[in-house]
Amino acid sequence: MHGGDIYSNEHPSGRNLIDFSSNSNPYGPPKGVKANLAMALEHANKYPDIQYRLLKKEIQKHNNLKKKNIVLGNGAGEILDLAIRRVESLLILNPAYSEYEESTNRYDIELFHSKYKHCNVASGPSFCQIYDVNVEDNRKLYQLEVDEEEFWSKFDIADAVVLAHPNNPDGSTFPVDKMQEIINFTKENKKKLIIDETFFDYTHGQMSFTSFLEEDIDLIVIKAITKFYGLPGIRFGYGLCSNESIAEEIAKYQRPWNINAFAENFAIVCFADKDYSKSMNSINKEEREWMTDELIKIKEIKRVYISQGNYILLMLQKIKAEELKRQLIGKGILIRNCDNYKNLGEYHMRVAVKKREDNIKLLTEMKNILG
């Protein structure tokens, strides 16, 4: 169900595979993290601050928050799970990260589904301004967009909605006017809003839903630092809540000291390194756009979805994604087959945006196989 399973027996080369199935930053963490290793180990000899005062203060500063309704998770998934736990019914837009549905199943929460529309950029989608459409064959450029009619009618009956901004596996974001409409509807109809911004750091010129935290609505914005800062293994994410009682409801089901000393230390180091953040963001943008252009050139790729993340969704033409995945493993490359996402099919696959040399390897092998 997840990417990154490079340890499974079906992949004999294991950790040596170039892993395009998981979205971790290939450049590794900020230098300060390594420099801070010994201190983190020293702190690990004591219990962490049970209230994580310093870490919460840094999160508040990093996000320019007035309110301080912060909840900390052993991975963003913990906050996501507890945010979903407190709703009665949930609307999910598909395709979506599989854990949204997993959580509803854990707590017997009623589930509603709505679908993104697959829009061709050449026919004029509303978000295409975020990508400089100057490629060889822009008819292949696609973007997922909210199917408004279906979305509003389903949101009307659901207690809550979870939206990813940008979405995984495609990387689409919500334009400001759409965000405002969602906020208004949430307020007027006393709905609950869960926003998954775990990949938001990769976006450019986008507005974060944190802008609405001061509003009188039931909103949780979920952030992760571990993806963008190349540290998925440290497990750290957090939730920003629009009011104190949401934070209390989340915290009720958390155990003391849920954040490991290494996560606690490294998060603070990561927040401090503004240069790293700026440079990773622009490197990724450049590489993502270059890769998008290159993928379009491969004849047997039918669609390339415009992304604001560090991953790109593709649709193949003749070879099924599972078959391409099988053949690429033989070449030491792991991709993500997307046929288990709702509203995607057997020909959909996702690749991470990695370093140029690895991306070239992927493109070369894909060309060899697809012809």
Place this chain on the structure above:
Amino acid sequence: MHGGDIYSNEHPSGRNLIDFSSNSNPYGPPKGVKANLAMALEHANKYPDIQYRLLKKEIQKHNNLKKKNIVLGNGAGEILDLAIRRVESLLILNPAYSEYEESTNRYDIELFHSKYKHCNVASGPSFCQIYDVNVEDNRKLYQLEVDEEEFWSKFDIADAVVLAHPNNPDGSTFPVDKMQEIINFTKENKKKLIIDETFFDYTHGQMSFTSFLEEDIDLIVIKAITKFYGLPGIRFGYGLCSNESIAEEIAKYQRPWNINAFAENFAIVCFADKDYSKSMNSINKEEREWMTDELIKIKEIKRVYISQGNYILLMLQKIKAEELKRQLIGKGILIRNCDNYKNLGEYHMRVAVKKREDNIKLLTEMKNILG
């Protein structure tokens, strides 16, 4: 509610306090942990194995298990919480670790209480053979023992019981005949048994409840490596289940990748270091017994409880624990006031067994204050 809160504003010296309130190993982790730091950081750049295959294999080996129904927790507390979650009603023996009751409150589980008896060793308690009673005034030596009559009558109506072996805050353990009786009763009456062995590594000549994992009963034994190996900040514990369906019920409420890469790596390093384990165990035993003898010599201490852990429960005579704590903070020492434990009173306190030099400081300051 917990020890180790050295970050609170009420303790101006913060991290500089000698912390006798938390039970972390003062000698720090095995050397291999430091040597493994760089590799752990490298692994943190990838998602951990979603199934933690290698770690589970090492746990199986470390505990000589035939069955492999292992569940991993971000701290032993995660497993404890999920183990309690699956019962309908729970019996707790008091005094007990506060999280047992916290978990029952989270899930609206019916709670039954039973009390340990405070037995004077001089009057011949059943466990006194585990301590060489050769001290100046053995009338002060106490041990907590199960109040059999109350225990069996309450266990008869509860769905499950949680037992700590050794118990926290006093360090008492269950003798083999009592363990066998509990197992028999559990089996005959289809009860559930949760055994907290997070401090078991410190005991000597004691039998672990893991010996009963092959029986046809509903048993979870919870272990932690982070306390004994001086790494409470890495948050890692695990549960050994007597059958697969228990493990599945626990795992159902866990999120993927709940174990951080540093915890994953260091646990394996710790398991491998048998010398560290042996030497920490014997250093702690020697120091605990020395400290017990020294504490008995302080006139204003009324009771010293025999412990199998790395902490000692005391009962004062004239000064309340809260007042002694306040005065000791002024001397740079933090102790654990135990008045919020059921079945203990305002005069009960707990101290960790630390290094000789720190223990001497504690004893000196206590003598100065208590006279």
